[in-house]
Amino acid sequence: MTAFWALLARELRLAARHGGDTAGALLFFFVAGALFPLAIGPAPETLARLAPGIVWVCALLAALLPLDRLFGADFEDGSLDQLLLSGLPGSVVAFGKAAAHWLLTGVPLLLAAGPLAVMLRLPTAALPALLGGLALGTACLSLLGTACAAIVLGARRGGVLLPVLVLPLTTPVLIFGAAAADGAASGLPVRGELMLLGAYLAACLPLCPVAAGAALRAACE
Amino acid sequence: MRLIAEAISTFRGDRLVLDRISLYVPAGGALLLLGPNGAGKSTLLRALAGLGRVDAGRISFDGSDELAGKIAYLGHLDGIKPGLSAAENLAFAARVAGRDPASALDALGLSRLAGLPARMLSAGQKRRLALARLVVSGAPLWLLDEPTLGVDAASVAAFGAQLAAHRAGGGVVVAATHLPLPLPDAAELRLGAP
Numbered sequence: 001m002t003a004f005w006a007l008l009a010r011e012l013r014l015a016a017r018h019g020g021d022t023a024g025a026l027l028f029f030f031v032a033g034a035l036f037p038l039a040i041g042p043a044p045e046t047l048a049r050l051a052p053g054i055v056w057v058c059a060l061l062a063a064l065l066p067l068d069r070l071f072g073a074d075f076e077d078g079s080l081d082q083l084l085l086s087g088l089p090g091s092v093v094a095f096g097k098a099a100a101h102w103l104l105t106g107v108p109l110l111l112a113a114g115p116l117a118v119m120l121r122l123p124t125a126a127l128p129a130l131l132g133g134l135a136l137g138t139a140c141l142s143l144l145g146t147a148c149a150a151i152v153l154g155a156r157r158g159g160v161l162l163p164v165l166v167l168p169l170t171t172p173v174l175i176f177g178a179a180a181a182d183g184a185a186s187g188l189p190v191r192g193e194l195m196l197l198g199a200y201l202a203a204c205l206p207l208c209p210v211a212a213g214a215a216l217r218a219a220c221e
Numbered sequence: 222m223r224l225i226a227e228a229i230s231t232f233r234g235d236r237l238v239l240d241r242i243s244l245y246v247p248a249g250g251a252l253l254l255l256g257p258n259g260a261g262k263s264t265l266l267r268a269l270a271g272l273g274r275v276d277a278g279r280i281s282f283d284g285s286d287e288l289a290g291k292i293a294y295l296g297h298l299d300g301i302k303p304g305l306s307a308a309e310n311l312a313f314a315a316r317v318a319g320r321d322p323a324s325a326l327d328a329l330g331l332s333r334l335a336g337l338p339a340r341m342l343s344a345g346q347k348r349r350l351a352l353a354r355l356v357v358s359g360a361p362l363w364l365l366d367e368p369t370l371g372v373d374a375a376s377v378a379a380f381g382a383q384l385a386a387h388r389a390g391g392g393v394v395v396a397a398t399h400l401p402l403p404l405p406d407a408a409e410l411r412l413g414a415p
């Protein structure tokens with residue numbers, strides 16, 4: 001258990017030293033979101049209608065950005081070998097990485113999603129549903145992304161392969177997440193969508209670290 | 222605490238890299254892997270560490286097949302995070318192993334560099350830091366791949382003292398090297414040319 005916390009603390013410390021990575025994903029999220037009013041026009045009712053989808057798609061894409069360095073740096077400097085030999089199971093190493101990704105990308109995106117949604121004229125009544133969905137959805141993304149990042153580790157052009165692998169797996173998250181925010185904007189109950197997101201997270205929580213752990217072992221062979 | 226490997230064979234693609242290698246190292250013993258480049262020294266070390274694939278054969282240490290957490294491995298890569306200071310790198314290794322890092326820095330003459338980010342260290346200093354991590358790990362089985370590459374004579378001597386202390390405590394060392402290592406009365410295993 002100490003080893004797991006040590007790993008998490010190391011990830012956070014490294015991220016603090018290289019703050020650009022976290023800031024990069026966040027800036028991408030804002031810039032990509034800000035392009036939509038320019039492309040489709042500033043009419044408030046059009047924007048409000050599209051806002052949940054825009055926020056969700058931008059969050060998905062922004063969360064992808066740090067993924068190829070998630071294991072890449074450790075793989076290249078030999079730290080991954082050391083982690084796998086430390087006695088921690090591969091799946092626990094992967095879970096630590098996923099937790100760090102969520103804290104460093106998911107949580108900042110969650111904080112930035114509110115301002116972006118307001119900028120896009122999303123009705124205030126829909127904000128809790130949007131943020132609640134994103135809280136569950138970004139955690140799913142971190143877990144799925146970690147598993148896929150471990151699978152493409154060591155592959156040539158892994159960075160290109162990664163989005164192709166992750167994005168199809170995140171479609172349920174996108175569908176239910178955007179539907180929840182959409183429904184809340186039109187005054188519909190959102191409990192069902194959020195519970196489905198929670199169910200997806202509950203499935204990802206045990207499966208993704210196990211898959212990632214096996215993939216890490218294979219990558220080091 | 223003895224290391225036994227029986228008839229280890231490993232393929233890379235369809236080429237047989239290790240052909241039924243068997244070895245035995247008693248507690249406190251040391252084994253040098255010798256042989257030309259490409260003979261499979263690194264492959265054998267990674268196989269022993271459980272990082273590489275073993276297509277046939279059996280490895281046991283201390284009477285058990287479960288080697289997780291008992292191994293300190295030093296490969297060609299140092300495994301040092303350039304963004305962390307020397308002390309933080311060791312402290313992480315120590316916390317993962319549940320041990321105290323302070324003594325190791327002194328032992329390899331690194332205490333003056335402790336606060337420096339590891340990316341500022343020279344290649345030899347990074348290697349010394351990686352050697353210090355072996356001590357910190359407290360693992361009974363050390364697997365070393367060219368451990369003293371780029372390390373100065375004084376530090377090699379200091380490392381020799383660490384190796385002696387490790388072996389006196391019943392630890393086992395297996396090292397692949399082309400350079401002379403301070404490992405008195407180590408057995409030798411010569412791997413054939415590819």
